[in-house]
Amino acid sequence: MRTAEPRSATPRAAHAATAAVDAARWPDVAAPPRASRARIAVTTAVVGRALEQLPLRVRFADGTWTGRGGPVLDIHDPKAFYGRIGAQGLVGFGESYMAGEWDAPDPVAVLTVLAGNAARLIPAPLQRLRGLWALRRPRAQRNTPDGARDNISSHYDLSNDLFALFLDDTLSYSAALFRGFPATWDLLAAAQHRKIDRLLDLAEVREGTRVLEIGTGWGELAIRAAARGARVTSLTLSAEQRDLARLRVEEAGLSDRVRIDLCDYREARGTYDAIVSVEMIEAVGAEFWPVYFRTLDKRLAPGGRAVLQAITMPHDRMLATGNTFTWIQKYIFPGGLLPSVEAVDQTVREHTALTVTRRDRFGAHYAETLRLWRERFTERADEVAALGFDDTFRRMWSFYLAYSEAGFRSGYLDVQQYLLTKENPSP
Incomplete structure (x- = not known):
């Protein structure tokens, strides 16, 4: 009324x-x-x-x-x-x-x-x-090898300069890990390094570790892993990200330890002591979750450790909306789908020899990360416009950041760090 x-x-x-x-x-x-x-x-x-x-x-x-x-x-x-x-x-x-x-x-x-x-x-x-x-979700957004390239490119190849306007100097585009709330912009880069270091610690990355990274981003995790003495192969489907990540690796003096390839995870070769994949499973699609986890299993050496960071949603909502075409899929992440904790556990259990050894959630930290990105994006609206993005794009992007932040603040969304282990075969 x-x-x-x-x-x-x-x-x-x-x-x-x-x-x-x-x-x-x-x-x-x-x-x-x-x-x-x-x-x-x-x-x-x-x-x-x-x-x-x-x-x-x-x-x-x-x-x-x-x-x-x-x-x-x-x-x-x-x-x-x-x-x-x-x-x-x-x-x-x-x-x-x-x-x-x-x-x-x-x-x-x-x-x-x-x-x-x-x-x-x-x-x-x-x-x-x-x-x-x-x-209904259009078939054109299926994450086949060709479809996945198109889906990733539509978001991540928009403009490196655009992302640099609202991300911190690490160019990390995933949840940070803060020491306390409320967070401030000057603490974001340190919080991103804290998140990355925790992932590398979980994977036991050290001198001589062979690391496969699925989803390069702009290279910060690969750089920090290589600085520990690891040898890193990093895969991305974004040409823009690959080019800038390679430049950042070169500027860090680590080109001899890091290789960045424009390559689908399904095309990965070799075996590795550690696999790290940060907020990439969201772009895989339920149809290909078994393929993704089987790839982790196949590429991980016996005794190895795979570490994932994944955004999750409630299982009942995932089942109810899994085939629905959403605003986020239409305008922000075509082909994207968030898994539930139950879906990850079931897929790992049924399709791999891996074991979910540890899972830690920290959704409140993502809400703070998104708030800082959203505020920065708003503050730099004139610079976004100068890059050629119109008013409708800026409203769309502001809505996306606010929509995502609200998901974490309400508890509807969460973010998890997973440790998956692979036992050595019995002698």
């Missing part, structure tokens, strides 16, 4: 859409797919009822509001907002933000409430009919 806005209420934020959307670059944002009147009516009723029950204060352009109070969600264009959700579900919700049809003074707070109530936003009967109304 909507209520008239009290006179003492805080004025609504100005409409966020300050520039026209480039229809050639953002066709579905500029002209969203249309839903039938019946579907929009159902969406309006279902979403409206959900908003009434949430600890939010939802304000509409006509001065009415709904919700039980809490972080403010401003819906500037209700017709477009409900229409997009009716046509595209959560993809439409994100596109509506990109178009400026809704906004929030504190998007993370609003998205944290939504993430924390994700399983209850849609009534159970409609949840059971998800296959009839949810968008």
Whole structure:
């Protein structure tokens, strides 16, 4: 039920859409797919009822509001907002933000409430009919060898300069490990090194260790492993990352110890004492999880140690949404899918001779990492624009960082460090 806005209420934020959307670059944002009147009516009723029950204060352009109070969600264009959700579900919700049809003074707070109530936003009967109304993931995003190259390139080959604007000097694009909260920007690089060093310690990387890294990033882990005296082979599918990582390795004087190849994990050769893979499994896809873990098993020498850092989601939500096409998959990480802890355990158990020896979770640290990235990205918006990224891209990227931070703050998402071991065969 909507209520008239009290006179003492805080004025609504100005409409966020300050520039026209480039229809050639953002066709579905500029002209969203249309839903039938019946579907929009159902969406309006279902979403409206959900908003009434949430600890939010939802304000509409006509001065009415709904919700039980809490972080403010401003819906500037209700017709477009409900229409997009009716046509595209959560993809439409994100596109509506990109178009400026809704906004929030504190998007993370609003998205944290939504993430924390994700399983209850849609009534159970409609949840059971998800296959009839949810968008299906396009086959073009399958993580076959060719598909994986395209999927990785679409995100990581955007621009090294873009990532450098909001990452710290280590260029680490994964959860840091802080000593305490709240974290500050000047502590981020040290926290990233703390995370990397913990991974290398778990893998027992030292002088002479043969290390395979699956997912190079921009080379910081390979550099730190080589500085310990290890010999590192690192694999990436991003040409932009490979080129900059090679340059950074050369500048560190470690080219004789680090080899960086543009290579799919399925094409890896040789055996290694240690394998390290940081937040790469999210790009593998459930179809190929068995292949990924069998690769770890095959490439790891007897007595070796494989260490993974993985973002995870609840198992029931993974099962319910595993085939659904999401906003993140459409705009940020095509082909991406987060595993659950149960899915990792089951895949390792059923497809390898490896043992999950240890697992440590630290999701709160990812929330802080994302906050620092998001704030930095916002502060440097003019420099992002100077690189050629338009207003719609900047809203999209801000939404992605806020959306991800909210997932960790709500507990819907978590991040794990895994130690997998491989026993020596009996003499």
